[in-house]
Amino acid sequence: MKLIQINKPILNALVTIPFVLCAFITSTVQAKSTAITHATVYTLTGEGTIENATVIIDQGKITQVYSSDNTPENINTDEIIDAKGRILTPGFIGSMNTLGLVEVSAVARSRDSKDKKADITFDASLAFNPKSTLIAYTRKGGITSNIVAPQGGEDLFAGQSFVVDLSGEFNSVTDRQNAVIVHLGAETKGSRAQKLQALDYKFEDAQKALANKSKGKKAKEAAKDKEPKRDELVINALLAGEKPLIAYADRATDLLALIALKQKYGLDLVLVGASDAVLIIDEIVAANVPIILSAIDNLPSSFDSLHANLSNMAMLTKAGVKVILAPEGDSHNINRLRFDAGVAVANGVSRTDALSALTANVADVFKLNSGRIQVGKKADLVLWSADPFELSTKVDSMWINGESVSTRSRQDDLRDRYLTKSDMPKAYSK
Numbered sequence: 001m002k003l004i005q006i007n008k009p010i011l012n013a014l015v016t017i018p019f020v021l022c023a024f025i026t027s028t029v030q031a032k033s034t035a036i037t038h039a040t041v042y043t044l045t046g047e048g049t050i051e052n053a054t055v056i057i058d059q060g061k062i063t064q065v066y067s068s069d070n071t072p073e074n075i076n077t078d079e080i081i082d083a084k085g086r087i088l089t090p091g092f093i094g095s096m097n098t099l100g101l102v103e104v105s106a107v108a109r110s111r112d113s114k115d116k117k118a119d120i121t122f123d124a125s126l127a128f129n130p131k132s133t134l135i136a137y138t139r140k141g142g143i144t145s146n147i148v149a150p151q152g153g154e155d156l157f158a159g160q161s162f163v164v165d166l167s168g169e170f171n172s173v174t175d176r177q178n179a180v181i182v183h184l185g186a187e188t189k190g191s192r193a194q195k196l197q198a199l200d201y202k203f204e205d206a207q208k209a210l211a212n213k214s215k216g217k218k219a220k221e222a223a224k225d226k227e228p229k230r231d232e233l234v235i236n237a238l239l240a241g242e243k244p245l246i247a248y249a250d251r252a253t254d255l256l257a258l259i260a261l262k263q264k265y266g267l268d269l270v271l272v273g274a275s276d277a278v279l280i281i282d283e284i285v286a287a288n289v290p291i292i293l294s295a296i297d298n299l300p301s302s303f304d305s306l307h308a309n310l311s312n313m314a315m316l317t318k319a320g321v322k323v324i325l326a327p328e329g330d331s332h333n334i335n336r337l338r339f340d341a342g343v344a345v346a347n348g349v350s351r352t353d354a355l356s357a358l359t360a361n362v363a364d365v366f367k368l369n370s371g372r373i374q375v376g377k378k379a380d381l382v383l384w385s386a387d388p389f390e391l392s393t394k395v396d397s398m399w400i401n402g403e404s405v406s407t408r409s410r411q412d413d414l415r416d417r418y419l420t421k422s423d424m425p426k427a428y429s430k
Contacts, residue, residue: 039083091144091380122159141335275305314348342389
């Protein structure tokens with residue numbers, strides 16, 4: 001048999017062709033465009049709510065938002081979904097929880113949210129599990145992305161939060177070390193004053209070090225200066241306003257002390273909990289400080305939170321405070337976020353403000369390109385069966401990064417397994 005020799009350039013080309021075709025096919029699949037027509041669109045922009053609207057998504061972004069008056073007759077997309085008047089909202093954004101870091105709270109080996117040695121540099125995103133069974137369960141609540149918050153250790157700071165999408169893919173961590181977390185307030189041992197003082201000294205020392213460095217030392221002296229340590233770099237980023245300081249506190253005096261630190265050092269401050277915020281609304285509005293809270297926090301959990309009340313969110317939003325909704329508890333309860341919003345509406349919060357507290361406000365505070373249905377925004381969208389704040393409503397369709405995502409969870413699989421009719425015992429059904 002005679003062998004045919006192929007020169008090297010041709011051989012390389014033949015080997016390359018399948019890979020090129022594969023890459024082309026993959027990119028084509030990823031580039032799938034979708035039109036969602038006849039939808040009631042809550043844009044959370046100046047456009048307000050648009051009836052009978054059409055939203056075009058392509059390459060993971062929102063590329064067009066048409067009202068009924070300017071929708072083209074022929075829509076050229078790979079897929080067209082008729083919403084039939086149903087509600088389309090931005091995907092909800094969870095925050096201040098341990099989703100993907102804790103699988104079973106009672107099982108120590110499934111918890112990665114804290115460590116005794118954790119400090120301001122603690123980056124728990126390295127332990128994030130996108131395949132956690134809680135991810136799909138959380139999607140059932142219309143949540144498409146999340147701000148994950150570590151719980152720290154013995155240090156003043158608990159570490160840094162990070163942003164994830166809930167696609168369940170291994171590249172779902174979209175922003176690492178995006179905010180610094182500190183827990184203040186009552187102490188089991190010692191005084192709350194120590195942490196407030198330590199926080200002030202941290203910023204004061206860092207500010208002095210930066211001032212000395214900028215005075216213009218001689219080249220030889222400057223060369224002797226050591227490079228800033230990792231924790232110093234994080235503090236400097238806070239002073240520069242490059243990262244928000246997320247502070248957990250409830251008592252009015254603690255909140256006022258934090259506002260004073262914001263004004264003294266130019267911090268980008270965000271308060272969490274803030275049960276006493278209703279006592280100092282004017283100061284919070286003047287300082288332009290956002291608040292992350294739970295709308296159903298209506299009973300004191302400590303002497304610091306005596307003013308917890310169902311009406312707090314309404315009072316704050318009406319005064320002009322930017323509020324973010326985040327239910328208290330562990331990762332297993334995040335999908336109830338929309339029910340918190342419903343409780344808020346029942347207690348005086350407008351529907352737009354409640355929806356913004358799940359979407360646009362979170363995006364603004366954490367500098368995310370999502371949270372609104374607007375051209376150029378990330379295509380994280382949810383199509384609902386009815387009013388998203390009602391208990392009986394379900395997610396009909398969901399898109400994360402423009403890709404359709406299932407809301408089927410492990411709970412659904414277990415339900416089907418044990419309800420399937422079979423001659424075998426239910427535990428053996430698949």
